[in-house]
Amino acid sequence: MKKLISLTIASLMLLLSACGNNASSGEQPAAEGPKDLVVALGSEPISLDPQDASDGISLHATELIYDKLVTFDKDMKIVPELAKEWSMSEDGKSWTFTLQEGAKFQDGEPVNAEAVKASFDRILDKNNKLKRRSLFADFIESVSVESEYKVSFQLKFQYAPLLATLAHPNGGIHSPKNTAEKGKSVGKSPVGSGPYQFKEWISGEKLVLEANPNYWGEKPKVKSITFKPVVENAARSLMLETGEADVILPIPATDIERLKSNDQVKVELYPSNRNLYMGMNTQKAPFDNVKVRQALNYAVDKETIVNKIMMGNAKPAEAAISGLTWGYSPVGTYPYDPEKAKQLLAEAGVKPGTTIKLWTPEGRYLMDRQLSEFVQANLQAVGFNVEFRKWEWGAYQEAIDDPNSGYDLFLLSWAVPTNDADWGLRPNFSTEGSNNRTLFSNAELDALIDQGMKTTNEEERKQIYAKALQIIKDEAPWIFLVEMKQPIGVRKNVEGVYGSNTERLILRDADKK
Incomplete structure (x- = not known):
């Protein structure tokens, strides 16, 4: 009897061990990884070319695809992004930026002084007829390469808000290779050096950005971000309540108080x-x-x-x-x-x-x-x-x-x-x-x-x-x-999403639990 019990226990242990091995070999679901974040907005972007986009909806997306030389932090202070430091000449008409080393565009090309110059030369060229030309062309005379990672801006005059203007989303730096290949269609096929890269855009339905696996900075926390245009106010609110959307903007004023009472939703007025x-x-x-x-x-x-x-x-x-x-x-x-x-x-x-x-x-x-x-x-x-x-x-x-x-x-x-x-x-x-x-x-x-x-x-x-x-x-x-x-609705299991004073929907640090 003792031998029979021992054999039975041994058989059960072997069976359990086999089940464990089967689970590890893929028969059981693996631990869940980074998730998709769905963002419902009142309309869709016009262009994913930051130098040719004049609407805020487009800039919500381009801020994820492109990096700038400098940016605003949550307290609206200028902080480094692609540029790690900068200096101004005595007369205030020349600024030199030293770039981060090792940053790459999503197509594998290096982010260097040549790339920065090419990006700004593109917008300064009036023949390109880009919508945001005047943002920079009114005060920038020229851009020059000092070394592989040093680029200088020569100004027409001392321009007080230079850093704040370079922090504008329209200052996103393009991959020169991509702009050369895509030409005017770059707004539909963007390549920057940001934490998310373009995957697909079905007009009227969705824009999908996926995590850039080779991002030079802090790694993205979600697998992808999907923007959906949802014109109807009530539909956006319902999507947030049901979990079909993780973030919505704007929230109709008539729904704000009701959504605040939902224990699965956070509503913030920025x-x-x-x-x-x-x-x-x-x-x-x-x-x-x-x-x-x-x-x-x-x-x-x-x-x-x-x-x-x-x-x-x-x-x-x-x-x-x-x-x-x-x-x-x-x-x-x-x-x-x-x-x-x-x-x-x-x-x-x-x-x-x-x-x-x-x-x-x-x-x-x-x-x-x-x-x-x-x-x-x-x-x-x-x-x-x-x-x-x-x-x-x-x-x-x-x-x-x-x-x-x-x-x-x-x-x-x-x-x-x-x-x-x-x-x-x-x-x-x-x-x-x-x-x-x-x-x-x-x-x-x-x-x-x-x-x-x-x-x-x-x-x-x-x-x-x-x-x-x-x-x-x-x-x-x-x-x-x-x-x-700026009323923004977010599911309770989502963190790191906020609205800036400049009314950007900031999603770079978004995390979905």
């Missing part, structure tokens, strides 16, 4: 330097008359927008740039005064019933369609007949980039990724500004913007921008609406 505005085509009647532009500002009830539509997740804009942006000066809001609006319209000779066109995207900004419908009602209350049109984001971007497309009023916003007033004002309000979709032109303002760009004394710069902001308020090429907050 401060943002983005201003939401309604631009006017100042070259078309009746918007070529400053009284009409001021009238529209008096006609819109900003407090109700903040309290009822945004449900407190914004505040009335007191200038053309946010209070978080360096160089901000509160020049004040136009109070809600529909009678004043009617008076100014009468003085300008605008007849009741005049038809104007108001265009809006849907899903790109917090409560964008609802806000635009409210503005439509406000303007109809002072006598306009307002034709309302809702657009898909990509088509909308193309339409408002063309001054002949027929817009009168258009809802848009502006964040300042450099966090400096120069890039808050120069692209939008200078006569030749790259984003001057209102076609506004004012010689005095042009001179102030130019002066602010070339002045290095901080107090003098602040005074210059205070004067500029007052002119912009008085001339009113925008209906100044609200300073926005």
Whole structure:
């Protein structure tokens, strides 16, 4: 009997041992590795070429694909990225950057001074017609290679916000090999040196970035990041609640409190330097008359927008740039005064019933369609007949980039990724500004913007921008609406995701448990 029991035990141990060996050979599931992170946004990117992208959605993705010379940390301080150190000449017109050694692009090419020069030469070349040329070309004279890992920038003048501008997502460094091979299609086939690399893009469905296994810096914590365009507010919220999405942006104001009560979800409202505005085509009647532009500002009830539509997740804009942006000066809001609006319209000779066109995207900004419908009602209350049109984001971007497309009023916003007033004002309000979709032109303002760009004394710069902001308020090429907050929804098992003051969705440190 003892021998029988011993044999039985021995047989069981052999059987268990065999099962263990089978598990280790793959018959049982292995320990789970890094996961996929799904991010649902209100629209999809326009381009993955950071030097040719002017929309924030595109930059959420390009920040993962490309590295820059320098970047902002979580506290908005300039910190090294591809450049480990830098120095400025005595006259302030030459800057030299020493690069990290050993960094490589996702195609295996080295990140060196030649690559940095090639990337900036590409954007400085006006024949390439890149959307973000003016961000750099207005102050960079040339870029030169000093050694394999040293590159110098020669400036046209001392430019105070140089480092902040190089930290802009549009400063991402391309692989020269890839840009040479892909040409104009590089926005669909990007290669940078960042922690995530391009895998696939099915327009209207998803953009997939996968972890770069050879990243020179801190290794990515998730296997891939999938961006999905989800226009419907309710659908984005539902995806977060069910776990179909790990991160959503924006959260509709009506869902914020409900989502906060879900123990599987985290909701954070991040401060943002983005201003939401309604631009006017100042070259078309009746918007070529400053009284009409001021009238529209008096006609819109900003407090109700903040309290009822945004449900407190914004505040009335007191200038053309946010209070978080360096160089901000509160020049004040136009109070809600529909009678004043009617008076100014009468003085300008605008007849009741005049038809104007108001265009809006849907899903790109917090409560964008609802806000635009409210503005439509406000303007109809002072006598306009307002034709309302809702657009898909990509088509909308193309339409408002063309001054002949027929817009009168258009809802848009502006964040300042450099966090400096120069890039808050120069692209939008200078006569030749790259984003001057209102076609506004004012010689005095042009001179102030130019002066602010070339002045290095901080107090003098602040005074210059205070004067500029007052002119912009008085001339009113925008209906100044609200300073926005950035509501981001994240599943509880996701860490390392946050919103920056410059309204970037930061995903580099994302981790999914």
